[in-house]
Amino acid sequence: MTQQAFDQLGLNPRETLLYQTLLQLGPASIRDIADKSGINRGSAYESLKQLQAKGVVSYFPKGKRRFFSAENPEILLKLAEEKRANLDKAIESLKHSVIPNLHQLQPDYHQTNVRYYEGDEGIEWVLRDILNVVSEQKSDNKEYCVFSSKPIRPFLYRPFPNFTKQRIKLGIKVNVIAIGDGGEDAELSERKWIRTEGAVDASYIAIYPPKCAIISLASDNFPSAVVLESKDIAMAQQIIFNTLWGLL
Known part of the structure; x- marks a missing residue:
């Protein structure tokens, strides 16, 4: 029996202890409950009143004293x-x-909401945001598009290694323009390449209207991301992507 389950029901550790004590004692006075639980009478009484309000403890008068009793554990369910x-x-x-x-x-401002994220936790948040936003699209064809360079690929899914499996499970398609060689084939994914000569910067741009996410690597391969939330910017980036996609 874990405290976590009681926490979900709104019972703190002291209330949990008192409830379990009452189950062991049966109907009991505040003195006996305090002695058995090791909780002073004042605190025990206040907690018992809370338990009564939550419906897991009841009381009845017996002479000049008040006796408390635990309800059947089925009450917890x-x-x-x-x-x-x-x-x-x-x-x-x-x-x-x-x-x-x-x-x-x-207000319906044409305003850009800009957010910054750093480190593996930040990148994981951005990747989950992509899945969440795209999965809520009303279209039957849920999809987004990406520009991705070769140097960033080993670091991109490091904090979220099952990202692709989650994407496929949600039925989300991705179109990728890969800058440089490489990239893995996956279900619900289509990839085209831009060949380059020489080194390219590590970068990843995801376009998932109304948002665009730009992920890059700083020194020591420390990842950072900028998420722009703007229908106008996302639309412009989508037009650029679609035009280039059609030319490849």
Whole structure:
């Protein structure tokens, strides 16, 4: 029985200990509960009141004293099911009402939202963002396009090695213009090449409207990324990509 499960139900470690103590004792006074659990009476009493409010503990008077009793452990499953039902309702409300209404509050500026990310964690965030944004496209053909140079490939998926598997699982296609030789063939992927002479910089540009992500390597192969969120910029980059794609 892990505390993590109780945490999800809203029971902190002290409340969990008191509930388990009551299961062992049966109906008991605050004195007996405090002695058995090792928690002082004042703190135990306050926590028992919280447990009562959550429905996992009840009490009854016995003379001038108040006795507490633990509810059947099956109550925990009922609490979990209630929380899941409430969460499902909240998700539906966010999807169909709250988020659309919040979007209406945003002014329709032709403004570019720029975000910067660094290190493997930052690159992983960008890669996951690509999957999330493209998977939400309303079109049946979910896809994005990429410019990718050879030097960055060994470092790009280092923080997210199963990126390609996740992309394929989501049914997302990618068109790649590879700068330099190499690149792996994969399902739902089409690749064309630009041949170059001499060294090229390590760079990766993903176009997934309304966003574009630019990933590059600094000294010591330290990755960094810039994500531009702008329909106009993404559209311009898409036109450039499509034009070049048609020429290769």
